[in-house]
Amino acid sequence: MVVLSNNDGCIIARSGEAKKLGIKMGMPCFQARPLIEKHGVVALSSNYALYGDMSRRVMNILLQFSPEMEVYSIDEAFLDFSGLNWSKRRSLARELMASVYRWTGIPVSIGMAETKTLAKLATHFAKRSKKAAGIVDLTASSYLEQALEMTVVGDVWGVGGGTATRLEKWGIGTARQLRDADGQWLQQKLGVNGRRLVLELQGVPCYGIEEEPPIPKSVRCSRSFREPVEDITAMKEAVATYISRAAVKIRSHGLAAAALTIFLRTSRFGAGDHYYDAATIELPVSSQSTRELLSYAFKAVDGIFHPGYRYKKAGVLLHGLLPVSQVQPSMIDTVDRRREACLMKAVDGINNRLGTDIIRFAGEGLKQPWRLKAGNMTPAYTTRWSDIPVVK
DNA sequence: TCTGGGGTCCTAGGACCC
DNA sequence: TCTGGGGTCCTAGGACCC
Numbered sequence: 083m084v085v086l087s088n089n090d091g092c093i094i095a096r097s098g099e100a101k102k103l104g105i106k107m108g109m110p111c112f113q114a115r116p117l118i119e120k121h122g123v124v125a126l127s128s129n130y131a132l133y134g135d136m137s138r139r140v141m142n143i144l145l146q147f148s149p150e151m152e153v154y155s156i157d158e159a160f161l162d163f164s165g166l167n168w169s170k171r172r173s174l175a176r177e178l179m180a181s182v183y184r185w186t187g188i189p190v191s192i193g194m195a196e197t198k199t200l201a202k203l204a205t206h207f208a209k210r211s212k213k214a215a216g217i218v219d220l221t222a223s224s225y226l227e228q229a230l231e232m233t234v235v236g237d238v239w240g241v242g243g244g245t246a247t248r249l250e251k252w253g254i255g256t257a258r259q260l261r262d263a264d265g266q267w268l269q270q271k272l273g274v275n276g277r278r279l280v281l282e283l284q285g286v287p288c289y290g291i292e293e294e295p296p297i298p299k300s301v302r303c304s305r306s307f308r309e310p311v312e313d314i315t316a317m318k319e320a321v322a323t324y325i326s327r328a329a330v331k332i333r334s335h336g337l338a339a340a341a342l343t344i345f346l347r348t349s350r351f352g353a354g355d356h357y358y359d360a361a362t363i364e365l366p367v368s369s370q371s372t373r374e375l376l377s378y379a380f381k382a383v384d385g386i387f388h389p390g391y392r393y394k395k396a397g398v399l400l401h402g403l404l405p406v407s408q409v410q411p412s413m414i415d416t417v418d419r420r421r422e423a424c425l426m427k428a429v430d431g432i433n434n435r436l437g438t439d440i441i442r443f444a445g446e447g448l449k450q451p452w453r454l455k456a457g458n459m460t461p462a463y464t465t466r467w468s469d470i471p472v473v474k
Numbered sequence: 475t476c477t478g479g480g481g482t483c484c485t486a487g488g489a490c491c492c
Numbered sequence: 493t494c495t496g497g498g499g500t501c502c503t504a505g506g507a508c509c510c
Contacts, residue, residue, distance in 0.1 A: 087478035094478075110477040128478090155510045242508050273484060275508085302480055351477060397479090 083124045086111055089306045089454050090127055099123075127456035135464045139186050147178045152291045160198060162291050168219070175217045195220040198289045199282035202239040203229060203257065230258035230283070240279055245272065257283060297335060297403070303328040304345075304397020307452040311393045317346065318383055319447030324398045325379045326443060329372040330433075332400055333426060338368035338409050340402025342375060344382040349394040357393075359386040368402065368409045371422040372429075375400070376445055 084105060085095035093100075093109045103121055105114050111125065118125055137156045145151055150162035163171050175192045182190050193204025200220055207229055208218040220226045236246035238257050248271070254260050261283035268276035278288040303324040311317050321344055332339060345360035361382040369375060379398060411419075429441050461469035 089476095089478070091477055108478090112476040115476090158510080240508070244507065273507095275484075296482090298481080300481075304479065306478070349477080352475095395478095 083126065084114070084118070085126050085128055086458075087128060088456075089308065090125075090457050091306065093125075094128065125458060127459040129460050129462060131462040131465045132460065136186060136188065139464075140182055140188060140190070143182050143185055144178065146181075147174060150291050150293060152293060153295065160201065160291050163194060168221070171219060171221070172217070175219075179216055189216070191216040191218075193218050193220070195226075196222075196285040197282040197287045199239045199279070200226075200285065203233055203237075206233065206237065227258065230261055231256055233257035235260050238279065238283070240275060248272075297337070297405075298332075299403055300399055300401040301328045301331050301339075301403065302397060302399045303331075304395060305454060306395045307393065308455045309452060310348075311396075311452050312389070312391070314383070314387050314389070316447070316452055317387055317393060317396060318380055318445060319450060320396050320452050321379050321383055321398060322376055322443055322445035322447070323450070324396070325375050326372050326446060328398055328400050329370060329375055329426075330430060332403060333370050333430060335403075336405055336407075337403040338370040338406050339375065339400035340365060340368045340404065341400075342378060342382070343399040343401065344379055344386070344396070345399075346383075346386055346393050346396045348391050355391060357388070357391045361386045367412045367415055367417070367419075368404055369417070369419075369422075370406060371417070371419075371426055372443060373422065373425075374417060376443065380445075 083097040084093045084100045087094045096105055103117050141153050144159050148161040152160040191205055191208035193201045193208045195201040195204050204218040204220045208214050208216055235241055235249050265277050265280040282288050341364045343360055343362040347358040348356055363378045363382055433440050463469055463471055
């Protein structure tokens, strides 16, 4: 089985069997099509409502095992187990694994170590080793050397493709060699991140547990289109939809945007005309009102839209985000911000209670033919009444 | 024919200040 | 002949993460 990205474009998750067939991460779906058809691979559209909800359930269980927890991504979290001895850690980890499995049906693996980088490395082995039974503890462990030796440098957390190639050129091919590299020399080569990498691998923590999710500094919403968009009305509908999404998001954090950027692009692939352009507008007063943001966004689209191109993607960025309470008002403001805030609060309230998009802006369009395709979606088992599993 | 989406951090260089 | 020293802020580009 494989899971596809938005628009059923790329392969973004694979079962063990799919990996064995040679289907690569990030591969465009159409390239994998022959393999998929030949071996009867099930290709599912991504179902973020389901994944998000299941993630939230898992995280809530984890929270019961350590109050010091950082939700790192949709399927990863860091927990602080410091101060516990080996046997206590071990039994807690086992209990945690069993609880998540019992309450959600999701198998998890656990890596423990002195630093985040080493803990990530430990999970790598926890996931793969049969003997480990899902738990690997590298804290003051005799296996640490072996694990570092067996890890290629590109698999270390924080080492991407480009850095891995450079490191290998300097004769650093394994995590162990990276740990033993000269920190000062590496700092010259890779900047402060190089130094942190070495220290973290040596067991000196450079990154703490971030319990509070940080307030976003920018919010982006962009999508590829199902069919290329050639008409400015459809383009404005799409941009309005993205603005609307992004605005809901900043309001949920109590933020206002000082500026917005709109970008349009044709396909990045193949021959023919490639076009990309972006326009940024600084607002006279920071705003979180969809209506106001929309009026500027439309002006931006007018400025960069050129008929004749087959646009494949558009997106919006809200930046310069600041808590509403810190927004600098203007003496010559033309917007009644109190009224606007009441309106947005009412709209968000209704949509929260009755379902996303119950109320939306006319500019977002009705038919929205450019909307994503998702050809093989699993039901939203846990977030939609009509999709709820039935016990027979 | 068909190729995702959303973030953060760091650095170098330029402009500017006293 | 010779031309200081110490900062901050902003931006673009690169790298990384999931």
